[in-house]
Amino acid sequence: MILIKHPILDRNGSIWAYELRDRKSRGTKELLYLLIQDTSFTEEVERIYLPLDRESLLDESVTILDPGRVWLGIQEEIDIEDREILERLWELREMGYHLGLEGVEASSEILPIFDLLEIAYQRDWPSQEWIRELKESGFALLARHVEEAELFAKLKGLGFDYFQGYFFAKPIETKTKQIDSAKIKIMEIYGLVESGADLEEIVRAFKEDPTLTLALLRYINSPYFGLQKEISSVRYAITFIGPQRLKRWLSLMLYATPGKEPQANPLYQLAQSRAALMSKVAQKSGLDEEKAYLTGVLSLVEILLGVPISQFIGSIKIDPEVAQALLDRESNPYGKLLMLTIAHELGNQVAITHYLKELGIDESHLAKASLEAFG
Numbered sequence: 001m002i003l004i005k006h007p008i009l010d011r012n013g014s015i016w017a018y019e020l021r022d023r024k025s026r027g028t029k030e031l032l033y034l035l036i037q038d039t040s041f042t043e044e045v046e047r048i049y050l051p052l053d054r055e056s057l058l059d060e061s062v063t064i065l066d067p068g069r070v071w072l073g074i075q076e077e078i079d080i081e082d083r084e085i086l087e088r089l090w091e092l093r094e095m096g097y098h099l100g101l102e103g104v105e106a107s108s109e110i111l112p113i114f115d116l117l118e119i120a121y122q123r124d125w126p127s128q129e130w131i132r133e134l135k136e137s138g139f140a141l142l143a144r145h146v147e148e149a150e151l152f153a154k155l156k157g158l159g160f161d162y163f164q165g166y167f168f169a170k171p172i173e174t175k176t177k178q179i180d181s182a183k184i185k186i187m188e189i190y191g192l193v194e195s196g197a198d199l200e201e202i203v204r205a206f207k208e209d210p211t212l213t214l215a216l217l218r219y220i221n222s223p224y225f226g227l228q229k230e231i232s233s234v235r236y237a238i239t240f241i242g243p244q245r246l247k248r249w250l251s252l253m254l255y256a257t258p259g260k261e262p263q264a265n266p267l268y269q270l271a272q273s274r275a276a277l278m279s280k281v282a283q284k285s286g287l288d289e290e291k292a293y294l295t296g297v298l299s300l301v302e303i304l305l306g307v308p309i310s311q312f313i314g315s316i317k318i319d320p321e322v323a324q325a326l327l328d329r330e331s332n333p334y335g336k337l338l339m340l341t342i343a344h345e346l347g348n349q350v351a352i353t354h355y356l357k358e359l360g361i362d363e364s365h366l367a368k369a370s371l372e373a374f375g
Contacts, residue, residue, distance in 0.1 A: 006346055007270060008049060008142065008164045011156050013303050015267065017047035017071065019164070021347060032056045047071065049100065054078050058088055067096040073118065076102040080110055089113050100142065116140040116162070128158060135159045165346075183254055183305060184315075185209045190250045191317035193243050203235050212253070219249060244290055248275075251297040255304060270345075271300045273373070278341050280369035285361045287333055294318075295325045295334045296341065333359060344370070 005018040032052070051073035056062060062072070072092065078085060080101070093099060093113055100116035111117075117139050134141060143155045146165035155163065189205045189212075206213050213234055220237040221230050231237050238246060255268035275296030282292035298318075302309045313323045325335035336358050343351035344366065356363055 005270070005273070006164065008162050010162055011160075015270070016162055017049045019049045019051065019073070021051065032059060032061060049073055051075055051102070052078075054085070057085070062092070063095060065097075067098070071098040071100055071116070073100040073102060074114075080113075086110070111137070111139075114139065116142055118142045118144055120144040131158045131160070182209070182211070182256075185212060186250050186253050187316040190247060193247050193250070194317045194319070196243075199235065199238065202238055206234050206238070215253065215256070216249075247290075248293060248297070251294060254301060265304075267300050267304055271297050274299060274338075274341050274345070276373040277344065277369060278337055280373045281337060281340070281361065281366060284365040284369055285359060287337065288321075291319055291322050291325075291334055292337055295322050295338050298322065298326060299338055340366070 006021060007015050008017045008019055010016040032050070047069060049071045050065070052062065053075055054077075057072075057074065057078065065072075074080060074089070080086060080089065089099060090113065098115045099113060100118055101111070101114045102118045103120075117134060119141060131141070140161045141159065142162040142164065143160045144164050146152050146155065146163045152163055185205070185208070189202060192202050192205055206216065216234065216237055217232065220240060221227060231240065241249070252268065252272065255265045255271060257265060275293045278296040279289045279293040281287075282289045298312075301312050305312060309326050313326060321332055321334055324331050325338060329335035329339050336355050340352065340355035340359065340361075343355060352363075352366070356366065
């Protein structure tokens with residue numbers, strides 16, 4: 001079983017939760033058991049939204065999950081007016097679990113059990129009056145199948161709280177603003193490495209930022225490298241890592257926030273897993289692994305930095321094919337590989353099939369790459 005983390009965003013475009021699903025299904029008992037056994041997953045993210053089918057909802061194992069970290073989603077095919085189901089929902093509610101409901105066909109007497117309503121977008125809705133009534137009743141609203149930035153803006157204006165869909169794959173153009181100085185320094189050093197600058201110039205740039213220098217030394221002396229002797233020289237650390245691995249590290253350091261490691265940022269986790277899968281697929285399909293990895297890592301900088309991708313690319317020296325893939329995801333193989341990877345994250349089989357065909361990649365290659373990337 002391969003776990004897929006499907007991001008749910010809040011009104012600010014930040015990750016509110018990850019919906020957890022299997023590669024081919026949602027809410028099965030097997031998925032529930034796997035989540036219980038792999039507690040490290042819940043430690044990686046602030047909140048999990050777990051859709052349940054009838055069997056997994058009634059299974060006693062569900063009560064092992066932490067109600068402070070896991071929200072439970074009730075799928076549309078479950079008859080919530082069934083006495084056994086209704087009693088179970090009240091029981092979970094009393095235990096402190098937050099409940100979400102897929103669809104809003106239930107009677108008004110039952111709806112107050114739920115905290116959140118999932119609504120799949122269709123062209124003939126929503127009416128402002130209907131949304132206003134739901135909001136006035138105290139529900140949080142999750143819009144699914146949001147595929148365009150314009151639709152995201154519209155639904156946000158109507159009062160929706162959370163969003164899921166391809167608008168995340170097509171970042172919203174935001175108003176131009178200044179990138180903070182720490183990120184600018186990272187981008188500056190990245191540009192020096194990309195352009196093949198002299199080692200001493202790169203060392204000087206690092207020494208102008210003590211925080212980044214300390215982060216580099218912590219990285220090089222981490223158990224990942226297994227060094228027998230601690231490295232305290234920036235010059236030696238840069239030489240030891242090499243330009244390709246240094247660029248990877250710098251791109252991930254964009255996700256760091258003051259006083260915290262980049263791993264604390266949920267976007268970092270998504271960027272890292274996205275880049276890992278893209279590099280593995282590239283290995284098996286004749287594409288450049290490094291370009292694929294960097295396209296994946298940098299695919300979220302627009303949301304991360306709050307600036308249009310064109311502004312970011314204009315301020316950093318970057319491989320032309322990677323830049324083009326970020327600007328227009330249909331323009332070259334790396335952009336299409338990015339779209340394939342996002343489709344994989346969303347579990348969208350139609351899009352997966354489309355981009356596999358576009359890239360000339362066999363589905364078995366994607367499956368093998370996924371296993372290698374995520375174990």
